[in-house]
Amino acid sequence: NAGVMQNPRHLVRRRGQEARLRCSPMKGHSHVYWYRQLPEEGLKFMVYLQKENIIDESGMPKERFSAEFPKEGPSILRIQQVVRGDSAAYFCASSPLGQGYGYTFGSGTRLTVV
Amino acid sequence: EDQVTQSPEALRLQEGESSSLNCSYTVSGLRGLFWYRQDPGKGPEFLFTLYSAGEEKEKERLKATLTKKESFLHITAPKPEDSATYLCAVQAQETSGSRLTFGEGTQLTVNP
Numbered sequence: 001n002a003g004v005m006q007n008p009r010h011l012v013r014r015r016g017q018e019a020r021l022r023c024s025p026m027k028g029h030s031h032v033y034w035y036r037q038l039p040e041e042g043l044k045f046m047v048y049l050q051k052e053n054i055i056d057e058s059g060m061p062k063e064r065f066s067a068e069f070p071k072e073g074p075s076i077l078r079i080q081q082v083v084r085g086d087s088a089a090y091f092c093a094s095s096p097l098g099q100g101y102g103y104t105f106g107s108g109t110r111l112t113v114v
Numbered sequence: 115e116d117q118v119t120q121s122p123e124a125l126r127l128q129e130g131e132s133s134s135l136n137c138s139y140t141v142s143g144l145r146g147l148f149w150y151r152q153d154p155g156k157g158p159e160f161l162f163t164l165y166s167a168g169e170e171k172e173k174e175r176l177k178a179t180l181t182k183k184e185s186f187l188h189i190t191a192p193k194p195e196d197s198a199t200y201l202c203a204v205q206a207q208e209t210s211g212s213r214l215t216f217g218e219g220t221q222l223t224v225n226p
Binding site: 006031033041042044056093095107 | 148150156157159160163201203212213214215216217218219
């Protein structure tokens with residue numbers, strides 16, 4: 001029973017490039033969440049998705065960031081025109097139901113912008 | 115705005131020396147309080163969910179308790195393998211989905 005799979009584990013991008021982070025939820029899980037962990041800071045909520053729907057994107061920066069969870073395939077977090085401040089660990093989590101349940105987190109993607 | 119404050123920021127214990135980690139929270143109607151463990155370079159690992167004041171849950175050397183304002187994670191006779199960062203998070207009843215608000219964690223080191 002594979003857990004939440006994130007790839008790549010490490011990603012290096014130059015300023016101005018695009019970063020694409022992928023997340024495959026656990027089998028049977030239809031709810032996906034993205035969190036960001038900046039150096040020396042706690043986990044911050046970014047976006048909550050179900051298949052083909054964005055449910056809550058209140059934590060997502062208004063510009064350059066977007067997320068999707070298509071009917072087929074993994075969830076994608078896309079960061080356009082990356083800047084140094086985007087360097088962080090990005091974690092995806094999934095759950096079988098929404099409210100009141102603990103998530104299962106992936107191992108994260110560590111993005112470094114040079 | 116929901117807030118979670120964890121203390122201490124860091125804690126060093128000798129193997130076998132029991133202690134407690136604190137999580138104070140402010141939330142507009144608590145749906146659930148969650149404890150996670152995070153090892154360096156890894157994602158958080160789910161430990162417990164507590165739903166109402168007075169509730170307690172145990173797992174091996176860990177015991178989590180909940181009051182109306184705070185939660186404690188008690189560690190009894192810790193071992194070096196318990197070394198990790200322990201994260202507390204709350205979920206509010208009013209959130210549209212399942213958003214968790216995390217504290218910044220307590221970094222626990224257990225020396226042999």
